[in-house]
Amino acid sequence: MDPYFFIFKDDHHTIYVLIYVDDILVTSNSAARVTTLLTQLSSEFTIKDLGPLSFFLGIEATYNSTCLLLFQSRYVSDLLQRAGMMDCKPSSTPMAITFISSNTGSVPFAGATKYRSIVGALQYVTLTLPDVAFTANHVCEFMHAPTEDHSGLLSNASCVI
Incomplete structure (x- = not known):
């Protein structure tokens, strides 16, 4: 595919x-x-x-007099719903100043498959929201063995979209 x-x-x-x-x-x-x-x-x-183009692969398109605007509002809403974060408090910065940079010292995350799915979807969001690219790539570093701490990091990352 x-x-x-x-x-x-x-x-x-x-x-x-x-x-x-x-x-x-x-x-x-x-x-x-x-x-x-x-x-x-x-x-x-x-x-x-x-x-005319209106929706393609999770990307919505709107036309104005001078250009074509692409956005993923519906995709992001579905992602937040899937992550159980519809009520999360929005964040003005893509990532906390202090963040987890290793897998040591934390309990393995029981929902590793869900973590990977949400991280992949978060990466796709960077097509129209490049300001979350660093955060998305950071949470990708832990896809092979996410921990409970990384689950919290993913929650923070999802609140900026």
Whole structure:
């Protein structure tokens, strides 16, 4: 299930196609070229054109007069729900000044699989929230053997998203 990204360029047009399993995103500087490509694809495959981009792989898209805005509000809300942290107090900084930097001296965390799942989702959030990248990468350091202390660190990391 690897993503595939294709680019077609000629003298005046560029078409981008991103494929992930059965989700396809097509964009171009030419609406006519997109229509032509979708017509060609529909002659070989069953496709459904969902219109302008609004949601793709957990990323929401909104257009304004000058640009396309990408955000993950729904994805983050689902992540907080999964982590049991919907009521956490928001933090203005991505990570506490003091933090755990080793696995020594703490009890192994019983929910290691859940920890790994939440950390992976937190990494994905860094696509639209790069300010949490350091924190996400820090909690990744302990994915192989998280402890109870790291569980608390993950809670702090989740409250900044």
